[in-house]
Amino acid sequence: MNLVFRWAWLPRLAQGLALTLELTGLSMALGAAFGIVLALVRVYAKGPLMPLYGLASAYVHFFRGTPLLVQLMALYYGLPTLGVAMSPFTASLLALTLNTAAYQAEYFRGAIQSVKSGQMLAARALGLTRLQAIRYVVLPQALRLVIPPWSNELVYMMKGSAVVYLVGVLELMGQAKNIAAREFRNFEVYIVVALFYLALVFLFTVILRFVENRTRIPGLGVPGRP
Amino acid sequence: MLLRVEDLHKRYGKEEVLRGVSFSLEKGETKVIIGPSGTGKSTLLRCINRLTEPDRGRVFLEDVEITSPRVNINKIRAQIGFVFQDFNLFTHLTALDNVRLGLMRVKGLSKKEATERAMRELARVGLADKAKAYPAELSGGQQQRVSIARALAMDPKLILFDEPTSALDPELIGEVLSVMVELAQSGMTMLVVTHEMGFARSVADEIIFMEKGVIVEQGPPEQLFKSPKHPRTVEFLRRITELYGGEK
Ligand SMILES: Nc1ncnc2c1ncn2[C@@H]1O[C@H](COP(=O)(O)OP(=O)(O)O)[C@@H](O)[C@H]1O
Ligand SMILES: [Mg+2]
Numbered sequence: 332m333n334l335v336f337r338w339a340w341l342p343r344l345a346q347g348l349a350l351t352l353e354l355t356g357l358s359m360a361l362g363a364a365f366g367i368v369l370a371l372v373r374v375y376a377k378g379p380l381m382p383l384y385g386l387a388s389a390y391v392h393f394f395r396g397t398p399l400l401v402q403l404m405a406l407y408y409g410l411p412t413l414g415v416a417m418s419p420f421t422a423s424l425l426a427l428t429l430n431t432a433a434y435q436a437e438y439f440r441g442a443i444q445s446v447k448s449g450q451m452l453a454a455r456a457l458g459l460t461r462l463q464a465i466r467y468v469v470l471p472q473a474l475r476l477v478i479p480p481w482s483n484e485l486v487y488m489m490k491g492s493a494v495v496y497l498v499g500v501l502e503l504m505g506q507a508k509n510i511a512a513r514e515f516r517n518f519e520v521y522i523v524v525a526l527f528y529l530a531l532v533f534l535f536t537v538i539l540r541f542v543e544n545r546t547r548i549p550g551l552g553v554p555g556r557p
Numbered sequence: 558m559l560l561r562v563e564d565l566h567k568r569y570g571k572e573e574v575l576r577g578v579s580f581s582l583e584k585g586e587t588k589v590i591i592g593p594s595g596t597g598k599s600t601l602l603r604c605i606n607r608l609t610e611p612d613r614g615r616v617f618l619e620d621v622e623i624t625s626p627r628v629n630i631n632k633i634r635a636q637i638g639f640v641f642q643d644f645n646l647f648t649h650l651t652a653l654d655n656v657r658l659g660l661m662r663v664k665g666l667s668k669k670e671a672t673e674r675a676m677r678e679l680a681r682v683g684l685a686d687k688a689k690a691y692p693a694e695l696s697g698g699q700q701q702r703v704s705i706a707r708a709l710a711m712d713p714k715l716i717l718f719d720e721p722t723s724a725l726d727p728e729l730i731g732e733v734l735s736v737m738v739e740l741a742q743s744g745m746t747m748l749v750v751t752h753e754m755g756f757a758r759s760v761a762d763e764i765i766f767m768e769k770g771v772i773v774e775q776g777p778p779e780q781l782f783k784s785p786k787h788p789r790t791v792e793f794l795r796r797i798t799e800l801y802g803g804e805k
Contacts (some may be wrong), residue, residue, distance in 0.1 A: 453639070458635030472649050549693065549694055
């Protein structure tokens with residue numbers, strides 16, 4: 332077998348890589364913000380806010396219960412028929428964000444619920460409002476607990492973001508597809524791209540391990556790790 | 558009168574946990590609540606600062622009705638310390654930050670003022686040198702002393718203690734009790750649920766014996782321990798002496 336790799340592919344692949352990073356980073360960050368809100372609503376909503384609980388739950392079930400690809404297509408092709416036109420990038424970012432928000436909401440909810448109830452009680456006994464107790468006591472602990480599942484979600488979304496080449500976004504996968512089609516070097520191009528993805532996964536893992544260690548509470552073990 | 562509890566009722570499902578509890582506390586007084594487990598002692602304390610909402614009855618702190626729906630309960634809670642059986646220190650914060658949190662976020666003190674105040678309270682419970690330690694790095698006795706410092710820092714009118722030594726290894730109980738004894742002697746108003754009869758005898762102005770959601774008998778320790786009137790009290794004291802040993 333005669334494998335051919337060309338340096339000339341690299342600038343395009345690097346552009347694709349940058350776009351993959353941008354899509355992943357933005358959707359994960361926006362998804363985290365939205366996911367935390369969804370989780371807080373699902374854990375704490377009561378009384379007059381109860382309808383929000385229903386909405387948040389329906390949202391989470393819908394987006395976790397349908398394929399990302401279907402969500403992307405529905406957004407990209409569906410919204411223009413409603414008179415909302417979006418660039419492929421915007422539609423992709425939106426789809427990725429809405430999707431990961433639902434998953435992240437579940438991770439955040441789990442983390443919030445594993446903060447011991449005595450923490451909230453002690454905070455309220457001091458005179459902190461519910462929101463203050465959430466902000467200063469519950470969330471700082473929950474955010475630490477959520478790092479391991481959140482790392483998995485990050486890796487998953489980074490790989491999952493490849494589907495957006497289907498609406499014409501030239502991220503890593505899109506660039507690879509183009510180069511491969513032009514040069515008839517499918518195997519080689521995809522090997523290089525796979526290595527790019529692998530390098531990204533490695534990078535994310537290292538960064539998040541670092542964050543996890545930096546935020547570790549002295550004296551406490553990390554749940555799930557010996 | 559600093560605290561007045563009137564006819565408190567609380568029900569969980571079919572079970573009536575508090576069935577009309579009334580008592581009061583003068584400024585500077587220490588009262589100790591004793592009684593079998595499951596009797597509603599914790600529920601009573603939590604109803605006092607409305608960590609649990611009572612179904613019926615009223616609670617007054619000085620002239621303010623805490624149980625009124627119009628009251629700002631956060632303002633009230635800031636004036637009532639609460640010490641939990643299992644400490645409930647904020648696990649992600651150092652001892653210093655545990656004590657500072659309420660000072661900064663509830664009382665609005667600057668970081669500098671809060672630090673000074675918090676360090677003074679930590680020194681008062683003998684833990685100034687542990688200011689930078691996290692709860693998981695402290696012994697149970699030290700954690701409970703930090704939680705007392707956290708309560709004290711808020712300048713409470715009253716501190717509620719819910720079995721503050723029950724989660725501690727026997728050799729650590731003494732350090733917490735001695736902090737509490739000093740507090741009582743310094744004039745702090747305290748309502749303490751405990752099985753520590755030695756503490757009750759030496760510090761309490763009055764003992765309240767509760768059973769099944771009602772106060773069965775109350776009186777000065779001398780009278781209640783030496784000549785209890787109610788057969789239920791006699792029975793409880795006999796059992797508690799078997800469990801925890803006689804008086805020293
Ligand atoms: N949040 C709750 N929900 C349901 N039942 C409760 C709750 N808290 C306490 N109880 C019940 O109320 C009774 C009194 O509990 P508690 O006040 O903790 O008693 P004590 O502190 O005297 O041991 C117990 O039977 C307990 O199971
Ligand atoms: Mg109790």
